[in-house]
Amino acid sequence: MAAISLRGVSKQFDGNAPVLRDVDLDIAQDEFCVFLGPSGCGKSTLLRIIAGLEDPSGGEISIGGRVVNTVPPAKRGVAMVFQSYALFPHxxxxxxxxxxxxxxxxxxxxxxxxxKEAARILQLESLLDRKPAALSGGQRQRVAIGRAIVREPGVFLFDEPLSNLDATLRGQTRVEIARIHRRFSAASTVYVTHDQVEAMTLADKIVLLNVSRDSAGTGSIAQIGKPMDLYLRPNSRFVAGFIGSPQMNFLPARVSQLDGANAIVALNSTGETVRVGNVTRRLEPGQAVTLGVRPEHVSASQTGPAGIDSGRAATLTRAVSLIERLGEQSYLHCNDPDGSTLLVKVQGNTPVRPGETVRLAIDPMSCHLFDEHGVAV
Incomplete structure (x- = not known):
């Protein structure tokens, strides 16, 4: 089986800005690695470079300890599943x-x-004599996966394989892909998606890529880590805003006071102060920052903050403009004086109604600060 190593990999199409820049990455032989990022960040291009379907403009690609830059796709020991099923209809x-x-x-x-073994794993045994036209979308995708499995490759490559499926089939097929990875635990798996749910539920490691904008950029990879590491400890505002649905709340602020590893920041919109714990970088009083907090780390109450020690938590007062009720949970859209919205996650049966005013408590240990360049502090 094969580990994957990329060193200084870049890609630039003729006459265009670089799609990929300075990609350094190691994927272990039993690892499920997900390439995640916005459209145009190069995640599918990077996958195709590993497969040998695209040539890099620079850098080195190794599979199983062997440099494969000049090795044709058929001899790299990889099997690829595409977004389109690519089955022979006849x-x-x-x-x-x-x-x-x-x-x-x-x-x-x-x-x-x-x-027969692949059909058993994918529950296709009763469909072996059918042609693709007689199959559902989910069944066709399983056939495409089965075509990869039978080759017993050292590396599985998936390029947005669930994009053409409806929500129910996506969930079912996602579970099957996770089971397949466990079944072939010695194989490396690289999976491209723009869907955070797929990335968070499948990945051992997420590689979050950002769009390369100019030659002065710092590379294409925004952050690499386990799913919860990116969720709980984003290294930039981009990562914090991309990981998580709904995304993190961002509030412009300035540093008001420093207290060891804690900082007190004043919101630009109201002057209200919020304590932030575990600050790891040096700050200066008056420095412009952005306060980030996820909706689940804000508690709402009509009578006062609940669930968080009010002696440590900041208490804000906001009017509710909209409530999204999703069953088990609801989201309060609270108006901020600067015109933005502060999103708060609450229980699904919350009695709050649009137009009411609520008190919001922000957990200081779950806050994030980003400097003027969007870097976590």
Missing amino acids: MTVAENMSFGLKLARLPAAQVDSKV
Whole structure:
């Protein structure tokens, strides 16, 4: 099986700005790594470079300790599942899954055994004689995955494989992909998506990429880490805003006072002060910062803050303009004087109504600060 190593990988198409810049990355042989990021950040391009379908403009790609920059795709030991199913319409499920093995001239008995085992794993045993036109979208995607499984590659590459499925099928197929990874635990898996739910639920490691804007940029990778590391400890405002749905609240502020590892900041819109704990970088009084806090780290009450020690938590007063009720939970849209919205997560059956005023308590240990360049402090 094969680990993946990228060193200084870049990609620039003729006459255009760089798509990828200075990508350094290691993916272990048993790791499920998700490439996540906005449209145009190069996540699919990076996947295609690993597969050998795109040539890098610079840098080195190694798979299993072997540099593969000049190795053709068929000899890299990788299997790729695309967003489109790419099935042969005139072939049955069994024929589609066995096509690559027959091209490799494996014995018929071995081909049959591999196809049946993959069909069992993917619950396709009753569909082996059907053609793609007689299958649902989810079944077709499972056939495409099965075609990759039978090759027993060292590396699985998935390029947004669930994008064409409806919400229910996405959930079902996502679970199947996670099971497949555990079944082939020695294989590296690289998965491209723009869906945070897929990234958070599937990944051992997330590689969050950002769009390269100019030659003065610092590279394409915004942050690498376990899903909850990116969620709880974002290294920049970009990461904090991209990871999490709904996204983090951002409030412009200035440093008012410093107290060891704590900082007190005053909101630009009202002058209200908020204590922020665990500040790791040096700040200066008067310095412009952005306060970040996730909706679940703000508590709302009509009579006072609840659930957080009010001696440490900041208490704000805001009017509720809108309530999104989602069953188990609801989101309060609270008006900020600067025209922005402060989003608060509450229980689904909260009695608060639009137009009412609530008191909001912000947990100081769950706050984040970002400097004028968007870097976490």
